[in-house]
Amino acid sequence: MNLEFTQEELDFQKSIRAWMRENVPEELERVSALGNMPTKSQQQQWERSLGKQGWLALTWPEQYGGPGWTATQRYIFDIERAMAGAPPTSPFGVAMVGPVIYTFGSPEQKERWLPGITSGETLWCQGYSEPNAGSDLASLKTRAERKQDHYLVNGQKIWTTQAHWADMMFCLVRTDPEAKKQQGISFLLIDMKTPGIEIRPIYSIDGHHHLNEVYFTDVEVPLENLVGQEGMGWTIAKFLLTHERTTIAGVADSYYALARMKQAIEDVPYYTDKPSARRRMAELEVELMALEYTNFRTVAATDEGKPFGPESSGLKIKGTELQQKMSQAMVEMGGLMSLAWDSPSVVGNESFNNAPRRYNFLRACTIYGGSNEIQKNVLAKMLLGL
Amino acid sequence: MNLEFTQEELDFQKSIRAWMRENVPEELERVSALGNMPTKSQQQQWERSLGKQGWLALTWPEQYGGPGWTATQRYIFDIERAMAGAPPTSPFGVAMVGPVIYTFGSPEQKERWLPGITSGETLWCQGYSEPNAGSDLASLKTRAERKQDHYLVNGQKIWTTQAHWADMMFCLVRTDPEAKKQQGISFLLIDMKTPGIEIRPIYSIDGHHHLNEVYFTDVEVPLENLVGQEGMGWTIAKFLLTHERTTIAGVADSYYALARMKQAIEDVPYYTDKPSARRRMAELEVELMALEYTNFRTVAATDEGKPFGPESSGLKIKGTELQQKMSQAMVEMGGLMSLAWDSPSVVGNESFNNAPRRYNFLRACTIYGGSNEIQKNVLAKMLLGL
């Protein structure tokens, strides 16, 4: 049992902290400090600067462009990144399609797609959900028909985050309509500039445009954009679910949010109820510590080459519940200040003015990637044997 | 919309309050003030004194010995009873078997059993649950075989509250083992002194003896103790579930508990955290008010001769949840004082010393009479149409 970082890790932390201090753009810090989301260019500029350092594809094997860090180093990096006010990197390239390509892809696919991910040049989006395949993903209907030299894709995806930013989409499609539910599904890479793709924005209740519907009408996708074999889509999707969980709990960003919360209260000259706000923050901090140390255990186990233990199974559920709870606390502590939705000037305190946007946005975090109810169903079956 | 009592009701309240002041024995008040349960003789003495007034069978038609009060009067009575430190009356005779007998019983049965209930002389217990028929009551196995001039009863009941006090048990038994689950069940009255009945105490985690197992070995029950027809047991059981709900939420006793809680905190000379205790009590009071006014609506509807509306459906769930929450708050506010389980002298404060017993006892209130999970299943089906 040893909860301290080694001297090497502390040195690493110091160097990352110093780099962050130099390199996180001030405007990005400000975006984070207010609980906002970066614009496409802010996000991409930031990811490119990480890419230049080789710090983007953190979990990847070195041969594909990973930095060769331990899980502990990645965790330290994540803390320093968050506390410096930088946003998390977009998961679609680095955390999702990248590992799929270097695990299941052909040598040509690796060569073609991986460099754009590690450099932050290519932006990806994820084409999984469909209108009638939400929690029940295996019901998806988007059809990819194999023609002479291409797949002909027809159908519709929904809830596609950043589709309007993306260069590429990785997509689950049905290649065999005869096969049973999970079996006819394949994993396809689609260039978002291909004719026949139409993107319709969906505005979220934080007032912003993150999500989209994507319509495919006779979209021709080269055969070489199939990853693995036809019918392997479901296997690949499951592979992603068990991949890397050391930051899934969002501990680093939650600590940053807690720090912002405390700052906001101190910043309001006449804040009337500091003792009660402090108690509430202490309650949140307790939950955050429990999550943090559970997360530490997953990180430490990863560094020892162990498989994810049962302690990691609740990280997504607990992490998202806590994010929601914290954002709600922020809104409530803001009182009337939380009502100023789009005031051109600060009303009382800007962090509180912005708080409801984050609160609203985070309602989705217990829904996407498998709702917490679905997560619990799976845990009951897989882990508890019920 | 009128939330005031009429002048008549206020006068009624005044007279009940005066009577309670005169007639609630001091030792009974003390029992309640400490959150304890009365002994058999305390309970029976109290019920007899109500019986003498004609105030025991409150909901019954006057012809059978009811006082002819409105639901509002009964509600007022309940408040005054509770706030005077008197315990609720045992439900088994007055609220359960009595209404069954005057609704389904023969003239002879009415004449024989009802007077003992209205006077408080006969104590009843309820023989429903069995070891393998808890939430799933219809699985019960206790067999009553029809012989020449009696039923021969064999089997076992469990969780029988006050069986060791009771003169009589009303009992669900299986008279037709061939019939489908609910259909072969009958409703039988059994004299607890009949040979072949054995009572085994079950101690609860409050340290007291309320519950029992009751074993029947070749117990002969006269044929005339069958209520209604054979096979009507399930119908009768369901009738009871929809009967009178104006005090099911336990509002009166919860207000009394809240008052005791406040008193206990004021009584401890060096209580360190009064502001936080007061906030916590305010939170409980808010929930109690919501329950109180929902309960008022049921009372008022009853007086207008309306059937129970949807507002009454959650009363048991909400009422029991709140009782548990309040008793937990009491234990927690007591801090170390709540640890003195059986000290011969007061340690700090006697109400806090006793608090865990009530807290422990009340764990059962979300379980008995159909667990809250079962209640929710039923509401989902019956009321929400799911």
Added chain:
Amino acid sequence: MEFNLSENTTMVADTARRYLKDHYGFVTYNEQLNQASHCDPARWQLMMELGWLGLPFPESIGGYGGELIDVAMIVRELGAALCLDPYVDLVVAPGKMLEYIGTERAIVVLQSIVENDEKVACALYDCHAGYSVHKPTASIRDGKLSGQKSFVPDGGCANRVIATARIGDELALLLVPLESCEITRYRALDGSRYADLVFHDIEIDDGMILSRGAETSRVISQVIAWLQALDCARMYGAANALYQRTLEYAKTRKQFGAAIGSFQVIQHYLVDMFTDLQQLESMLFMVAVKAELGNAQERDRACSAAKAYYAEKAVKIAQQAIQIHGGIGVTEELDIGHYFRLMTHCSLTHGHRDFHIDRLASLREVNGCA
């Protein structure tokens, strides 16, 4: 005790529901959301014809002598319809303020509101003075008003505001033309139009002082109690709409080959929403009666209990409505998310949960319980 709505109140509620069904849908709402003024003249005219403008006020001044419960039933329907028409902000709030002030001057202004001749808003809060309405930072010195007001719900269309300010140690209510203030307008969380005001040494003549001294605090408290009750009414309308829509969705939305309402966990979520909704309705009846009581203790206890309860339970209903709807629930395209914002909004106006729990805890000290 009697919990039935009177025939008259039922009629008011039914009429409101029909009127909104005919004149205000989700499309209307979305249009209004993007408009700078929320006082649609046609609908305002209709509201006047329905008698809403006079409803909350005594017949003696040209009103219809309605009770708080009547107004609450209208506001409940406004909440259920997501309607942003600033009826409470520009009629009820300033109107009750003027009625309670009761001076000849005040009644004249009230009558102009009732007759739809002008729009008056209330400016009671500062930008960080929390919920304390009795200690404004704005003040009058040497006949000049300076200071600021925030969170003024004027629908983007008021021409005057009733504002609190201090004159020496005294609390006062002033009637200030908006054109004399520096104004920043913005959209509030629920989509309504708010304004922040700065007073730059505005000349105040005696005619602009509606009320001053001890009486003023009492008037404000009475009006705030009305507004707290109406917050609950609006939230109830929204919570009920959310519950109905979510139940319907659970019955029709299929996943894994079955309606999601067939899953036990979803069933229990919905039962919890339903039972909470019943209790929310009880609390609405309770506060709608008690918020107009003369006994300040009982009134404030009722208002704080109701708002604290709503801030927890109605908000929880809105959260669960989104969770059960899944992705579609967090979009601007469906009304669910809009109700959700409304709910958060109303849980923060006129005291959030902490404020009300604290007030109850201090009232208890005086009052004893039950």
Added chain:
Amino acid sequence: MEFNLSENTTMVADTARRYLKDHYGFVTYNEQLNQASHCDPARWQLMMELGWLGLPFPESIGGYGGELIDVAMIVRELGAALCLDPYVDLVVAPGKMLEYIGTERAIVVLQSIVENDEKVACALYDCHAGYSVHKPTASIRDGKLSGQKSFVPDGGCANRVIATARIGDELALLLVPLESCEITRYRALDGSRYADLVFHDIEIDDGMILSRGAETSRVISQVIAWLQALDCARMYGAANALYQRTLEYAKTRKQFGAAIGSFQVIQHYLVDMFTDLQQLESMLFMVAVKAELGNAQERDRACSAAKAYYAEKAVKIAQQAIQIHGGIGVTEELDIGHYFRLMTHCSLTHGHRDFHIDRLASLREVNGCA
């Protein structure tokens, strides 16, 4: 970072588990529950042979130099077995107190504990002074001790107590023979044996004063931190036992023709218990390491966070265990209800949830967050 138990600690835990399996079952527990003394000589002898009496103390004084985590793993197993042997109360608590005092006199007493020559308890709390251990009401005047102590966990068998008292403005730790006190003995909520003491002008000679002055407070705080961590260890053992038993029950108990574990609501209850249990385990590791830190701020932050978390989540697990078990869970006949009482008990010792949240909130003010 490394969360594995050392080989040595693992051995300590395994040995404890085997020892308890062989020597302590639910039957033993029920017997002990009704005994006036909880110091079974045979088991005490075995504990000594297992090295438990010396484990928490430095080798220099005849101990085995174990760390808090080693002791925590023993206490976890004691919790899991419902064992009432007052190992923490009569060995760890007084022993660490004496070790930290560190005077020759104190070490002599510590050695007599380690060698099983006497039983010493700690008397730190008053009957209504809450959790403030630094301001006892007992005091010494003119060489005589008067006042009282409550909640002294002496297992019904201590012969001396280490008690806090004031000498003028100074805090002191005294070693008082129990025979000189008026004693009331009783059973505590978890079934352990407690005593209340009254001091009637007991003559105190200098040899009875173990420590006085500023140092004393520091010593007490260090010991309390150990005890808070061990509360968590005991609760973890109980919570894990409850979870395991409840999962097993859900798989075997049939209602409506199916195992109750097949119902989705029960499944989600159990998943919540399981994920909470994982986090409880993490917090146990955390506090077991940090509660022996020299940095008082970090130590107290860790202890308060852990105890506040346990008071909520471990208690919730115990409540759910009963709810899922149904009727049988509220009886004395099954161990479930006994674990439930243990859990409530430990959530109240050495600070309840409110106390710890308040302490964290005030530490934050000094510390800043994370």
